[in-house]
Amino acid sequence: MSTTRGYPRDAGLAARMTFVMFLLGLLYVAVMAALIAAGVNFAFVFILAAGLLFAQYYYSSKIALFSMHAKEVSPAEAPQLHGIVDRLCALADMPKPRVAIADTDVPNAFATGRNPSDAVVCATTGILRRLEPAELEAVLAHELSHVAHRDVAVMTIAGFLGVAAGFITRSMFWFGGAGIGGGRGRGRDEENEMLLIMLVSVVVYAISFLLTRALSRYRELSADRGAAIITGAPSTLASALVKVTGAMGRIPTRDLRAAEPFNAFFFTPAAAPGFSFSSLFSTHPTLEQRLAQLAELERQMGHPA
Amino acid sequence: MKFLDTILGRTKPKPANLDALFAVPGAAITLEAAMGFTSAGSAAVCFKPASAYDFASTCTEIGELLELSGKDTGSEVSQSEDSYGYHWIVIRDPDVSDLVTTVHMVNSTLAERGYGNQLLASVFAFRGESGGVSYLVYLFKRGTFYPFVPEPGGGEKRDNQRELQLQGALQGEVPLEADLTRWFPIWGAPVP
Numbered sequence: 001m002s003t004t005r006g007y008p009r010d011a012g013l014a015a016r017m018t019f020v021m022f023l024l025g026l027l028y029v030a031v032m033a034a035l036i037a038a039g040v041n042f043a044f045v046f047i048l049a050a051g052l053l054f055a056q057y058y059y060s061s062k063i064a065l066f067s068m069h070a071k072e073v074s075p076a077e078a079p080q081l082h083g084i085v086d087r088l089c090a091l092a093d094m095p096k097p098r099v100a101i102a103d104t105d106v107p108n109a110f111a112t113g114r115n116p117s118d119a120v121v122c123a124t125t126g127i128l129r130r131l132e133p134a135e136l137e138a139v140l141a142h143e144l145s146h147v148a149h150r151d152v153a154v155m156t157i158a159g160f161l162g163v164a165a166g167f168i169t170r171s172m173f174w175f176g177g178a179g180i181g182g183g184r185g186r187g188r189d190e191e192n193e194m195l196l197i198m199l200v201s202v203v204v205y206a207i208s209f210l211l212t213r214a215l216s217r218y219r220e221l222s223a224d225r226g227a228a229i230i231t232g233a234p235s236t237l238a239s240a241l242v243k244v245t246g247a248m249g250r251i252p253t254r255d256l257r258a259a260e261p262f263n264a265f266f267f268t269p270a271a272a273p274g275f276s277f278s279s280l281f282s283t284h285p286t287l288e289q290r291l292a293q294l295a296e297l298e299r300q301m302g303h304p305a
Numbered sequence: 306m307k308f309l310d311t312i313l314g315r316t317k318p319k320p321a322n323l324d325a326l327f328a329v330p331g332a333a334i335t336l337e338a339a340m341g342f343t344s345a346g347s348a349a350v351c352f353k354p355a356s357a358y359d360f361a362s363t364c365t366e367i368g369e370l371l372e373l374s375g376k377d378t379g380s381e382v383s384q385s386e387d388s389y390g391y392h393w394i395v396i397r398d399p400d401v402s403d404l405v406t407t408v409h410m411v412n413s414t415l416a417e418r419g420y421g422n423q424l425l426a427s428v429f430a431f432r433g434e435s436g437g438v439s440y441l442v443y444l445f446k447r448g449t450f451y452p453f454v455p456e457p458g459g460g461e462k463r464d465n466q467r468e469l470q471l472q473g474a475l476q477g478e479v480p481l482e483a484d485l486t487r488w489f490p491i492w493g494a495p496v497p
Contacts, residue, residue, distance in 0.1 A: 014313045075490075079461060083389060086489040090425055091353060093446035096486055134390045150311050222315065229317075232355030232423050301357040 070102035111143035135240035145226025162208035322448030345430035345497035449482035
């Protein structure tokens with residue numbers, strides 16, 4: 001067969017992502033080992049957390065569509081949007097996801113669903129109105145890359161430990177913590193143990209939070225890369241990014257705050273202006289990072305592998 | 306490796322598969338015998354232009370190649386762009402095997418230059434006895450064919466019954482796309 005115009009693999013990105021996943025795994029093992037060594041029975045917390053997360057994962061598409069007031073559209077209702085998705089799926093050789101539109105002026109798009117055949121891509125009316133067809137296509141290619149990379153599954157699994165640790169902290173606070181202040185009925189050792197467990201959970205939660213955020217940023221860069229590969233036009237995605245992030249800053253704050261919990265799989269996070277995440281806590285890489293990667297891809301495209 | 310690619314969020318460009326194209330002349334004979342469909346004398350290649358400068362020069366090169374080969378086969382070639390920003394190369398020739406040869410040449414040139422993953426589909430147009438147009442669409446990424454029959458009179462409706470009839474007639478002639486959800490409509494194809 002012929003050569004394929006190659007983007008050389010981004011070994012650095014893959015290495016960083018692997019490292020973050022390794023740290024998450026390590027944290028997981030360490031927590032498990034510590035719990036077993038301490039003889040603490042937190043099985044119920046883990047089962048609860050796993051159950052909740054599984055439900056969230058299983059119903060991810062329904063939850064996301066419902067909370068965004070998004071409505072699934074048929075090809076007859078949105079022929080152009082369906083046409084773009086049809087063609088992208090044929091180019092990328094993936095099953096066609098369902099297509100939805102959310103009626104909000106925040107220009108954004110997201111993809112969700114537990115696997116490629118259950119997936120939904122959703123665009124807001126704001127983004128449909130603002131972007132040129134080619135730019136919209138690039139954005140949808142980014143979302144389809146999330147689907148192909150199974151990011152909902154990856155991020156759910158990655159987030160498990162953080163959720164479990166959060167549960168432990170909270171349950172200690174409500175049930176165990178009551179005894180800590182004036183604990184007459186308890187032994188001193190027991191109180192200390194409680195405090196220690198709580199402290200450890202907080203630390204575990206913090207570390208896993210930072211790691212999952214880092215992972216999320218790498219997944220975004222991967223999806224940008226995927227979009228560039230599918231469409232063959234990194235600069236189009238770059239111009240869409242600039243347009244969308246530029247326009248998002250001008251949207252009224254209240255609307256944006258309402259949208260914040262759904263940031264994880266958004267094309268760009270809906271952060272209110274003036275409220276600056278430090279880059280460490282952000283789910284998305286900075287615009288500069290994303291543009292730099294796309295510019296590099298555009299440069300590489302000029303030179304066949 | 307598929308698992309690892311998913312875990313690491315890698316996108317691998319899918320190479321185009323061109324081999325099955327040469328089954329089209331045989332399929333055309335079968336369609337005529339079984340359903341009275343004749344070639345409309347035109348076919349088209351659809352691909353997504355890449356933004357690299359090099360891509361533009363590849364297109365120019367293909368245009369020159371086509372002009373040369375057109376002198377041999379007597380094919381007429383034109384290029385156009387559709388509303389989705391995809392590029393079409395339209396080939397007109399009454400001889401189906403000449404159509405296939407030219408379509409294959411366009412595809413292989415693009416693939417050789419490393420733009421195989423930009424290829425979307427090739428479309429062969431057929432006419433039924435009543436004059437309605439049917440398309441035989443070749444999906445590069447799957448290496449499969451499927452029928453696409455727009456309802457006459459516009460309105461972006463497809464004649465599913467006719468499509469399934471065609472599918473039956475083509476069984477064993479060409480590799481058919483088994484997954485019906487991949488039978489993407491191609492409205493407004495610039496052929497015939």
